[in-house]
Amino acid sequence: MSLSDEDGYDLWLRYRKTDDAARLTQYRDAIKRAVVLGASATAEIIRRELARALPVMLDRAVPILDQPDNDALIVGTVDELKTIGVSIPQNDSRNLGDDGFIITSNLQSSISDLRIIIAANSASATLTGAFHFLRLLQTHQDIRALDISSRPRIRRRILAHWDNLDGSIERGYAGRSLWNWDELPKTIDPRYHDYARAGASIGINGTCLNNVNADSKSLTTEYLEKAAALADAFRPYGIRVYLSLPFAAPIRLGGLRTNDPRDPAVAAWWQRKVDEIYRLIPDFGGFQVKVNSEGQPGPHDYGATHADGANTLADALAPHGGIVLWRAFVYDTNVDADRAKCAYKEFVPLDGKFARNVFVQVKNGPIDFQPREPFHPLFGALKQTPLALELQITQEYLGQSTHLVYLGGMWKEVLDSDTMEIASSQSFDSAAQSAAPLKTRRAMTRVAQVVDGSLYDHADSCVIGVANTGTDRNWCGHHFAQANWYAFGRLAWDCDLSADAIADEWIRLTWSNDARVVGAIKTMMLGSWEACINYMTPLGLHHLMREQHHYGPDPGFNAAPRPDWNNVYFHRADARGLGFDRTRTGSDAVSEYHSPLREQFDNITTCPEKFLLWFHRVPWDYRLRSGRTFWEELQHRYNAGVAFVEEMRDIWQSLQPRIDPARHAHVSARLEQQLENAREWRAVCLDYFGKCVRS
Numbered sequence: 233m234s235l236s237d238e239d240g241y242d243l244w245l246r247y248r249k250t251d252d253a254a255r256l257t258q259y260r261d262a263i264k265r266a267v268v269l270g271a272s273a274t275a276e277i278i279r280r281e282l283a284r285a286l287p288v289m290l291d292r293a294v295p296i297l298d299q300p301d302n303d304a305l306i307v308g309t310v311d312e313l314k315t316i317g318v319s320i321p322q323n324d325s326r327n328l329g330d331d332g333f334i335i336t337s338n339l340q341s342s343i344s345d346l347r348i349i350i351a352a353n354s355a356s357a358t359l360t361g362a363f364h365f366l367r368l369l370q371t372h373q374d375i376r377a378l379d380i381s382s383r384p385r386i387r388r389r390i391l392a393h394w395d396n397l398d399g400s401i402e403r404g405y406a407g408r409s410l411w412n413w414d415e416l417p418k419t420i421d422p423r424y425h426d427y428a429r430a431g432a433s434i435g436i437n438g439t440c441l442n443n444v445n446a447d448s449k450s451l452t453t454e455y456l457e458k459a460a461a462l463a464d465a466f467r468p469y470g471i472r473v474y475l476s477l478p479f480a481a482p483i484r485l486g487g488l489r490t491n492d493p494r495d496p497a498v499a500a501w502w503q504r505k506v507d508e509i510y511r512l513i514p515d516f517g518g519f520q521v522k523v524n525s526e527g528q529p530g531p532h533d534y535g536a537t538h539a540d541g542a543n544t545l546a547d548a549l550a551p552h553g554g555i556v557l558w559r560a561f562v563y564d565t566n567v568d569a570d571r572a573k574c575a576y577k578e579f580v581p582l583d584g585k586f587a588r589n590v591f592v593q594v595k596n597g598p599i600d601f602q603p604r605e606p607f608h609p610l611f612g613a614l615k616q617t618p619l620a621l622e623l624q625i626t627q628e629y630l631g632q633s634t635h636l637v638y639l640g641g642m643w644k645e646v647l648d649s650d651t652m653e654i655a656s657s658q659s660f661d662s663a664a665q666s667a668a669p670l671k672t673r674r675a676m677t678r679v680a681q682v683v684d685g686s687l688y689d690h691a692d693s694c695v696i697g698v699a700n701t702g703t704d705r706n707w708c709g710h711h712f713a714q715a716n717w718y719a720f721g722r723l724a725w726d727c728d729l730s731a732d733a734i735a736d737e738w739i740r741l742t743w744s745n746d747a748r749v750v751g752a753i754k755t756m757m758l759g760s761w762e763a764c765i766n767y768m769t770p771l772g773l774h775h776l777m778r779e780q781h782h783y784g785p786d787p788g789f790n791a792a793p794r795p796d797w798n799n800v801y802f803h804r805a806d807a808r809g810l811g812f813d814r815t816r817t818g819s820d821a822v823s824e825y826h827s828p829l830r831e832q833f834d835n836i837t838t839c840p841e842k843f844l845l846w847f848h849r850v851p852w853d854y855r856l857r858s859g860r861t862f863w864e865e866l867q868h869r870y871n872a873g874v875a876f877v878e879e880m881r882d883i884w885q886s887l888q889p890r891i892d893p894a895r896h897a898h899v900s901a902r903l904e905q906q907l908e909n910a911r912e913w914r915a916v917c918l919d920y921f922g923k924c925v926r927s
């Protein structure tokens with residue numbers, strides 16, 4: 233059977249006839265008609281989606297009605313359902329909050345033979361539920377006895393676009409910005425709707441439109457009107473707009489003499505600006521803020537603190553319900569000579585000083601989105617301030633849109649990391665008193681529990697991912713990079729999902745339900761992250777990438793103006809060994825972690841080997857658990873990384889008859905390039921380190 237070419241535009245919303253006979257019969261029996269209640273724009277979107285999906289998947293007409301009917305799939309809010317005599321038990325609906333949904337195929341109702349109900353407290357959550365239901369069909373699930381109640385643990389699930397107003401994207405590898413600022417606000421590109429639809433389908437409910445290195449122009453009335461047009465397009469999909477904030481706007485736009493956040497004139501200017509934003513965008517989410525980092529101005533320029541800066545904005549936003557996402561990506565060499573330690577040292581003393589609507593936004597690791605980092609020590613350290621977890625979906629340091637690297641496992645590793653924080657948290661204390669087994673107590677102090685707010689009882693919570701989208705027809709450059717956008721949304725919704733389960737879903741949605749295809753692609757995806765670590769920066773190495781563009785190896789780079797912009801700063805290779813000594817007798821970064829993690833990292837024999845060179849300087853002849861010397865192990869890892877890319881290429885080749893020719897060829901070409909790059913990484917790094925060993 234020859235498959236017709238696909239271009240990837242449909243992402244995971246690629247509806248196809250159900251090619252499993254038994255399932256097709258079941259779906260046809262269960263879904264004769266569909267009823268979507270309500271008159272909102274969102275209800276209209278649900279109608280359109282069902283009308284698009286069901287006739288194709290069921291391969292026959294499925295009338296979409298707006299009045300109740302026997303034998304129908306019924307979709308609506310809890311209140312709308314009440315009007316037709318279908319009641320959802322109060323407890324169930326209360327548990328859903330604003331965002332959760334239920335899908336049930338055995339509810340009691342007044343309509344005889346009613347089979348499936350999708351319900352939520354809000355229209356946008358009903359839409360999420362409808363997408364979830366369609367996903368069940370797309371992945372051939374049994375839908376006869378559904379009893380699903382799903383509610384996100386993290387309230388704000390935001391995509392951050394590092395998009396510039398000239399259409400370029402910082403660290404974007406899939407074309408130009410999706411936002412056509414020149415044509416906005418008049419022209420609404422249909423792709424804005426497709427973007428919001430894709431986001432809504434995986435539970436994304438926020439989008440930050442502009443680069444963290446923000447241009448003041450983005451806050452002019454002209455550009456706010458453009459942002460408002462985007463907000464209008466996204467609103468029916470349940471997606472709110474946020475903006476990155478140019479700290480220097482009071483001087484640049486307001487003509488003030490200072491940006492000092494403590495100056496009343498500055499505070500008044502921000503209040504007026506924020507009021508203007510809310511007149512244009514009534515549900516505006518808030519500001520993402522990068523200051524005193526990589527050349528950006530900030531409160532330190534005036535002797536003010538991060539808290540002063542954040543609180544001035546927070547006060548302006550609070551009356552409107554907006555929040556501040558204050559980034560902790562700071563590494564001032566005056567704070568500490570070890571870059572990994574800086575953010576902790578700057579922010580821990582400020583805990584308790586931030587206004588209630590401020591998040592401190594923390595990258596997953598303490599350096600910068602490297603292929604692998606230990607979790608950032610601020611998780612488990614700031615207790616009175618909610619922390620937003622920042623992940624990078626775009627593969628700045630992981631082969632960009634050329635390498636196939638599935639990031640589900642990386643994000644899970646971070647979310648599942650145990651901060652070992654056992655001190656003052658209320659919820660922890662009560663668990664300890666009830667003598668919960670150690671394992672259960674430990675499970676409550678993971679990074680995931682910091683982020684979802686449960687560890688320190690924060691009501692609001694946030695995860696934000698730097699987007700990998702652009703104007704490329706397939707959105708992400710590499711067809712497999714779509715999996716990372718998908719995984720971000722799914723994990724943001726439910727951080728207990730496994731990387732394996734998410735990959736399984738995505739493969740079925742994007743490629744095929746054929747068990748051989750699912751198994752083979754899953755092998756590729758689940759091994760791809762570890763392979764990338766191995767051929768780039770194994771055993772805790774980090775930051776060996778070429779300067780500026782961060783693609784390709786350059787371990788010897790030592791020409792930057794700052795020590796910590798040089799690669800030799802991070803690996804410190806010489807004749808004796810390799811690695812950054814962050815032990816107690818070194819930079820003492822280990823002490824930013826709680827005991828007993830601190831001791832575990834500090835001791836070379838108990839430090840996980842995956843973080844060995846992150847925390848230790850390791851002599852070349854040191855013997856590892858494998859029995860190999862460190863130098864042998866390093867070579868072994870680079871070889872293993874390359875070997876896995878060869879394996880991915882071979883697996884992909886074997887799938888040729890089962891994948892459409894266009895997408896197959898596209899991915900094949902990229903895998904060839906990835907293999908060439910992986911070999912180059914191995915050759916360059918082993919050559920460089922080998923010279924040290926032999927010197």
Ligand code: BDP
Pocket residue numbers: 402403444445522561600601628
């Ligand atoms: C680094 C990027 C840089 C960003 C910076 C940030 O190289 O382009 O501006 O992070 O997060 O990863 O602010």
